[in-house]
Amino acid sequence: MAEIKLTINGKEATGEKGDSVLKVCEKNDIYVPNLCHHRSLTDTGACRLCLVEIEGQRGYRPACSTEANDTTADIGQSDCILMFKVDLDKQNRVAGSFVKLAVYQKGANLILVDDGKNSFDRHAVLRLSSDELNKAKELLGRASKPIIIYDTSATDQEVEKLSNLCEKAKMMELVAGSNAKGLLKLGINGKGDIKGAKALYILACDEGISGKLDRGSAEFVVLQASYMTPEAEKADIILPSPLWSEKEGSITNIDNLVQKVARIVDPPEYVWSNEKIIKALADKIAH
Numbered sequence: 396m397a398e399i400k401l402t403i404n405g406k407e408a409t410g411e412k413g414d415s416v417l418k419v420c421e422k423n424d425i426y427v428p429n430l431c432h433h434r435s436l437t438d439t440g441a442c443r444l445c446l447v448e449i450e451g452q453r454g455y456r457p458a459c460s461t462e463a464n465d466t467t468a469d470i471g472q473s474d475c476i477l478m479f480k481v482d483l484d485k486q487n488r489v490a491g492s493f494v495k496l497a498v499y500q501k502g503a504n505l506i507l508v509d510d511g512k513n514s515f516d517r518h519a520v521l522r523l524s525s526d527e528l529n530k531a532k533e534l535l536g537r538a539s540k541p542i543i544i545y546d547t548s549a550t551d552q553e554v555e556k557l558s559n560l561c562e563k564a565k566m567m568e569l570v571a572g573s574n575a576k577g578l579l580k581l582g583i584n585g586k587g588d589i590k591g592a593k594a595l596y597i598l599a600c601d602e603g604i605s606g607k608l609d610r611g612s613a614e615f616v617v618l619q620a621s622y623m624t625p626e627a628e629k630a631d632i633i634l635p636s637p638l639w640s641e642k643e644g645s646i647t648n649i650d651n652l653v654q655k656v657a658r659i660v661d662p663p664e665y666v667w668s669n670e671k672i673i674k675a676l677a678d679k680i681a682h
């Protein structure tokens with residue numbers, strides 16, 4: 396498990412990726428009163444006795460059911476940021492705005508590592524190609540709150556090289572797409588191998604398949620989608636699914652904050668909910 400570093404009550408605390416704030420506090424002997432939390436049960440955040448304030452987030456959060464992780468607000472506090480093969484103007488404008496805030500309001504150094512053109516070129520104090528990575532060590536080492544940003548396309552070897560650059564640097568992996576963090580929590584990471592699949596059933600991928608629907612060897616492709624795109628036209632069957640404004644549930648933002656989504660309008664009659672489509676298919680398969 397990857398180590399994470401947090402500052403709690405002004406002191407550095409360490410935990411593991413996926414730990415709740417309460418778990419990190421317990422591991423670092425920081426007492427947080429709690430009542431409904433029990434290590435054998437799933438935390439629901441019911442009693443609110445463990446509420447804590449988290450920098451960059453509004454209001455108070457239950458420590459037992461809030462994942463402790465680096466947030467985009469940490470970027471704004473950093474004095475040296477290394478961006479590895481990510482173009483935040485294209486991939487994540489929220490994180491990108493925190494980088495610009497750190498550079499122009501706090502005087503942070505930006506190190507940009509990329510083998511191609513990047514819209515952050517003009518903001519960087521040091522511009523490197525990926526095989527010059529080690530030249531970033533000195534600048535990172537001099538910083539007090541260094542942070543390294545990369546995305547899910549970085550290989551394990553690249554992530555290892557990045558983490559070896561500076562021991563005290565926070566490592567921040569960005570995942571693209573709205574609610575991608577919610578999917579990750581369900582164990583859906585988009586890294587499945589479809590090689591050899593005879594048929595594909597693709598769900599909830601309006602953004603995910605943009606520009607990259609590859610049927611591989613699949614003879615038959617079913618797509619549940621809300622928009623008609625050139626990619627969607629490659630599918631054999633399209634099952635229309637509701638737009639975000641036509642359904643309810645939750646969305647997990649890039650800081651792992653879970654927010655309720657309320658339905659604003661009803662979908663047209665011919666558009667079934669995702670649950671109804673799955674259930675109808677399951678019933679058909681069962682018979």
Ligand code: FES
Binds near residue numbers: 429432439458460
């Ligand atoms: S212990 Fe009850 S909400 Fe956290």
